Amino acid sequence: MPLENQKNYYSHECRHNESGKSLGRYRYKVFGLHVASDILLPELLMAVNTHEPPEAIISIGGVPAGIADAIEKTESYQVSKNHFLFKVSGVGCYYVTNGNRIVVEPAEQAEEISVRLFLLGTAFGSLLMQRGMxxxxxxxxxxxxxxxxxxxxxxxxxxxxxxxxxxxxxxxxxxxxxxxxxxxxxxxxxxxxxxxxxxxxxxxxxxxxxxxxxxxxxxxxxxxxxxxxxxxxxxxxxxxxxxxxxxxxxxxxxxxxxxxxxxxxxxxxxxxxxxxxxxxxxxxxxxxxxxxxxxxxxxxxxxxxxxxxxxxxxxxxxxxxxxxxxxxxxxxx
CATH class of the missing domain: 3.40.50 (Rossmann fold)
Structure with a gap:
C-alpha cells in the first residue's frame, strides 16, 4: 500500500532532544541496539525500557543530493567514511551516518513493505559496519x-x-x-x-x-x-x-x-x-x-x-x- 495512504506509517508526533532533533515515536530493540524511529516497523520487537537514550535514530526527511567527499560514487549510491547514501528506484533514498542515524526519504507511491525492506537490509547493514560489527x-x-x-x-x-x-x-x-x-x-x-x-x-x-x-x-x-x-x-x-x-x-x-x-x-x-x-x-x-x-x-x-x-x-x-x-x-x- 502506498505511503501516502498510510497516515500511521510515520509520525509527526515525535519526541525531540534539547537540540530539536527527532528522537522517534517508536522504540525498538534490534541487533542489540535500542532504536528510536519515526517509522512504524512492525517486523521489530518493541523496546522494553523506552526511557533509556537511543543508540540509533531512524527519521523521515530529506536526504542530501550527494556526499561532498565521496570515495566511491555510482548512479545508485555514494559512500565515504561514516557516510552512506543510496537510492532505490520507486522506493526511496536512504542516508546512513556515523553508525547512529538513518534518514529515509520515501519515493512517491512507494510501498511500505519495500521501504522497510531496504531499511532493515542495506541501510542497517551499513549502520552495523559503521558501528564496528x-x-x-x-x-x-x-x-x-x-x-x-x-x-x-x-x-x-x-x-x-x-x-x-x-x-x-x-x-x-x-x-x-x-x-x-x-x-x-x-x-x-x-x-x-x-x-x-x-x-x-x-x-x-x-x-x-x-x-x-x-x-x-x-x-x-x-x-x-x-x-x-x-x-x-x-x-x-x-x-x-x-x-x-x-x-x-x-x-x-x-x-x-x-x-x-x-x-x-x-x-x-x-x-x-x-x-x-x-x-x-x-x-x-x-x-x-x-x-x-x-x-x-x-x-x-x-x-x-x-x-x-x-x-x-x-x-x-x-x-x-x-x-x-x-x-x-x-x-x-
Missing part, C-alpha cells in the same frame, strides 16, 4: 545457548536449511543479516535481529509452508519471496558464535562437510560479509580484516556441500547436527 549475509539458529550461522551465495539454500532447523525446534536468531560483534571479553557473539524470515516460494514448498496467507516482498515486480513471521522460538538476546557453515551446491552424490582452517576460514568471513562493496568506501578495510581475523580464530568454519538439483535437506540437517553436537561437547570439557 560484522554483518554476515546469512541466517542463524541457537542451540545450547550458542549460535551457528548459515551463509553462502544467493540460492545456496540458507533459508531452506534455516527453516528446517526451526521446524526441529531450534531457536531462531536472525535471517538474511547475521550481525556479529566481539564483546569486551573478546568473545564473538551473534546478535538477535527480529522475528521474521524471508523465504522463496520454492523453499516454502520444499518444507511444506503454505504461502497463501503470507506477505510477498517486491509486490510490484516479484511475488515469489515472502515474509514469514517467526515469533515462536525467537531468541531475543545475543549468543556466543560457535560455528559458521558455508553452503554450496555441486555435482556430487552426497552431502559433505569439510572443516576449514587458516586463510580458508578468513576467506569465508570476508567473501560473505553483507554488502562487502561498502567496506573500502567507508574506510573500514583494515578494521574489517582485523574483525574477521578475531572471529576466525575462535569460531569453527566449515563448507557444507550438497548435491545440485537433488533433494538432500534431511541429510544436510543430519550432517550439521552431528557437527554441532561435536562442537558443543568440546565447549563443555
Amino acid at each position: 560484522l554483518p554476515i549475509h546469512g541466517s542463524a539458529v541457537v542451540s545450547n545457548s550458542c549460535c551457528v550461522v548459515f551463509t553462502g551465495v544467493s540460492g545456496a539454500g540458507k533459508s531452506t536449511l534455516l527453516a528446517a532447523f526451526r521446524e526441529r525446534g531450534y531457536s531462531f536468531l536472525t535471517d538474511d543479516v547475521a550481525a556479529v560483534s566481539v564483546d569486551a571479553d573478546g568473545v564473538a557473539r551473534g546478535l538477535s535481529a527480529y522475528p521474521q524470515q524471508k523465504l522463496w516460494r520454492d523453499s516454502a514448498d520444499t518444507i511444506g509452508i503454505d504461502t497463501a496467507s503470507l506477505t510477498p516482498f517486491y509486490s510490484r515486480l516479484n511475488r515469489d519471496k515472502f515474509a514469514v513471521p517467526v515469533h515462536k522460538g525467537f531468541w531475543q538476546s545475543s549468543a556466543p558464535l560457535v560455528a559458521i557453515y558455508e553452503i554450496g551446491a555441486e555435482m556430487c552424490r552426497n552431502v559433505t562437510l569439510k572443516p576449514l582452517s587458516g586463510m580458508d576460514k578468513l576467506a569465508v568471513l570476508i567473501s560473505h560479509t553483507y554488502r562487502p562493496w561498502l567496506i573500502d568506501g567507508l574506510g573500514l578495510k583494515a578494521a574489517h580484516l582485523k574483525l574477521c581475523v578475531a572471529i576466525a580464530r575462535q569460531v569453527a568454519v566449515s563448507r557444507l556441500t550438497r548435491p545440485e538439483g537433488v533433494f538432500s535437506l534431511e541429510e544436510q540437517v543430519h550432517v550439521v547436527q552431528q557437527d554441532m553436537t561435536r562442537l558443543f561437547a568440546g565447549r563443555m570439557i
Whole structure:
C-alpha cells in the first residue's frame, strides 16, 4: 500500500532532544541496539525500557543530493567514511551516518513493505559496519545457548536449511543479516535481529509452508519471496558464535562437510560479509580484516556441500547436527 495512504506509517508526533532533533515515536530493540524511529516497523520487537537514550535514530526527511567527499560514487549510491547514501528506484533514498542515524526519504507511491525492506537490509547493514560489527549475509539458529550461522551465495539454500532447523525446534536468531560483534571479553557473539524470515516460494514448498496467507516482498515486480513471521522460538538476546557453515551446491552424490582452517576460514568471513562493496568506501578495510581475523580464530568454519538439483535437506540437517553436537561437547570439557 502506498505511503501516502498510510497516515500511521510515520509520525509527526515525535519526541525531540534539547537540540530539536527527532528522537522517534517508536522504540525498538534490534541487533542489540535500542532504536528510536519515526517509522512504524512492525517486523521489530518493541523496546522494553523506552526511557533509556537511543543508540540509533531512524527519521523521515530529506536526504542530501550527494556526499561532498565521496570515495566511491555510482548512479545508485555514494559512500565515504561514516557516510552512506543510496537510492532505490520507486522506493526511496536512504542516508546512513556515523553508525547512529538513518534518514529515509520515501519515493512517491512507494510501498511500505519495500521501504522497510531496504531499511532493515542495506541501510542497517551499513549502520552495523559503521558501528564496528560484522554483518554476515546469512541466517542463524541457537542451540545450547550458542549460535551457528548459515551463509553462502544467493540460492545456496540458507533459508531452506534455516527453516528446517526451526521446524526441529531450534531457536531462531536472525535471517538474511547475521550481525556479529566481539564483546569486551573478546568473545564473538551473534546478535538477535527480529522475528521474521524471508523465504522463496520454492523453499516454502520444499518444507511444506503454505504461502497463501503470507506477505510477498517486491509486490510490484516479484511475488515469489515472502515474509514469514517467526515469533515462536525467537531468541531475543545475543549468543556466543560457535560455528559458521558455508553452503554450496555441486555435482556430487552426497552431502559433505569439510572443516576449514587458516586463510580458508578468513576467506569465508570476508567473501560473505553483507554488502562487502561498502567496506573500502567507508574506510573500514583494515578494521574489517582485523574483525574477521578475531572471529576466525575462535569460531569453527566449515563448507557444507550438497548435491545440485537433488533433494538432500534431511541429510544436510543430519550432517550439521552431528557437527554441532561435536562442537558443543568440546565447549563443555
